[in-house]
Amino acid sequence: MAVQGKVQQWLNQRFQYQTPKQLKQNDVLVFIYQQGFLYVVLILITFIAGVNYANNLILGFCFLISAILCISFYLTFKQLHALNIEILSPEVGQVNEALSIKFILKQSTKTPKYIYIKYADQLQQVLLNERQQSIQLHFVVEQRGLYRLPRIQMYSTYPLGLVRAWTYFYIQKEIWIAPQPKILDREFHISASSGIPDLDEFRELRNFRAGDSLQAVSWKQVARGQGMYVKQFEDQVxxxxxxxxxxxxxxxxxxxKLSLMMGLVDQCEQQQIPYCVRLPQIELAQGSGEQQYLQAQLLLARA
Structure with missing residues (x-):
């Protein structure tokens, strides 16, 4: 176990990913793969037979298949060598929701490449036939808090499957996982302004919501049986x-508690209601929108 731990530590240091990189010679590992071992046995058998029987034809065949193996090493290595890799990951995710990682592959010339990407017990086959191509990798996280992406392996066995060239990516970026939202069974009080609109220019009517001032209700619509609406004015905040x-x-x-808070945050965003989040040690100021939602997720993920 100690040896395995040291090997993992060495791999993590050598193949760590922090910024976009180009795969160089020392980034790509190459070795015989699966049926390639049988191919090596065939080479040994033909060599022994050719020497034993002094048969030049058998020796010639041995050298031919040996050359094919050597060429396979080069062609398989070139499948990964000089590829430009960029990995984009979100800052925050959510429990039991797909966490998508964007894998961007770039090459200088438009050359077909046959690549496999292995991650989290999943295997994705990629045909890279453009100068730039994007692949989405999906992870499902079941626990709130800090999440580190597992090791990602990229490899190719093209063209004959005798040799495998591979590399690893140990992504260093930290991703925070927010709690899974849970809807409250009871209503929470929403504080609203009770000011009376002045004579500003009328803008529109909107549906009445709990907490709205009755003085802002359009009673004409109520009298006509059209329901309760609230008058909105241009300068009314x-x-x-x-x-x-x-x-x-x-x-x-x-x-x-955190899941219930996340559920309320989602509801506020859906209804475009400004909100603030209060935890025992920290507070998020009032606001709404994409940045407010991201900050709320981070706050609840780190709680």
């Missing part, structure tokens, strides 16, 4: 916010 507080979550389990 919608100050409706939701305070997502860890202490107020109806659970005693830490992970469940």
């Amino acid at each position: 919608d100050t409706e916010t939701l305070n997502i507080d860890y202490i107020q979550m109806p659970s005693n389990e830490h992970e469940e």
